[in-house]
Amino acid sequence: MGRKSLPPTTLLFPTPVVLVTCVDQKGRPNIITLAWAGVVNSEPPMIGISVRLERYSYGCIKEMGEFVVNLPTEKMVRGVDACGIVSGKGTDKFELTGWKAIPAEKVKTPLIDESPVQMECKVKQIIPLGSHDLFLGEIVALHVKEEIEKEKGRIDILKALPVAFCTGAREYWSLGKPLGHYGFTKGKP
Numbered sequence: 001m002g003r004k005s006l007p008p009t010t011l012l013f014p015t016p017v018v019l020v021t022c023v024d025q026k027g028r029p030n031i032i033t034l035a036w037a038g039v040v041n042s043e044p045p046m047i048g049i050s051v052r053l054e055r056y057s058y059g060c061i062k063e064m065g066e067f068v069v070n071l072p073t074e075k076m077v078r079g080v081d082a083c084g085i086v087s088g089k090g091t092d093k094f095e096l097t098g099w100k101a102i103p104a105e106k107v108k109t110p111l112i113d114e115s116p117v118q119m120e121c122k123v124k125q126i127i128p129l130g131s132h133d134l135f136l137g138e139i140v141a142l143h144v145k146e147e148i149e150k151e152k153g154r155i156d157i158l159k160a161l162p163v164a165f166c167t168g169a170r171e172y173w174s175l176g177k178p179l180g181h182y183g184f185t186k187g188k189p
């Protein structure tokens with residue numbers, strides 16, 4: 001089989017796909033779907049999200065200095081797509097998806113009730129990169145639905161049912177099967 005050289009692009013797949021909530025200065029909430037999101041630090045716990053300057057959410061996150069990362073489940077995939085193709089400038093995406101906004105603990109931005117994991121973040125740094133600005137957010141509160149927890153505080157993936165985005169294929173995927181636990185090659189439990 002041959003191998004093709006292509007112009008450099010961000011062909012890293014899969015990536016998580018997350019629902020980021022934010023508010024404008026009047027407290028009007030919005031939801032934006034993001035695939036350019038990831039963990040960037042452990043202590044303090046931090047997440048990075050890259051947002052294009054032209055997104056309606058960009059101004060909300062920048063002005064308010066906060067956002068919430070809500071993890072979707074497979075059941076929420078239609079809403080994930082809808083929040084990624086419609087702008088909140090003229091549309092109420094909570095109304096569009098039928099999801100419920102519930103108050104957060106440490107930020108003004110609401111959480112998506114249907115999401116099993118929500119991370120409230122305060123913006124610590126904004127790094128302009130080109131097409132996107134990278135917002136580095138510190139997680140100041142974390143919420144996990146009890147129903148997705150296994151023993152010892154572990155997450156039950158079969159209950160959390162996360163969604164992956166495969167750039168290149170431009171498709172949403174569910175996870176397949178577990179391949180081994182962390183440290184299994186050394187016989188760690």
Ligand SMILES: Cc1cc2nc3c(=O)[nH]c(=O)nc-3n(C[C@H](O)[C@H](O)[C@H](O)COP(=O)(O)O)c2cc1C
Nearest residue numbers: 033034035036051052055056057084085086087088
């Ligand atoms: C799967 C998927 C991933 C996306 N990832 C990003 C991203 O990482 N950064 C970004 O700026 N836009 C991303 N978008 C586009 C925004 O979600 C989209 O433009 C959205 O309508 C913007 O909403 P807003 O105008 O209400 O902020 C993505 C869209 C989809 C469908």
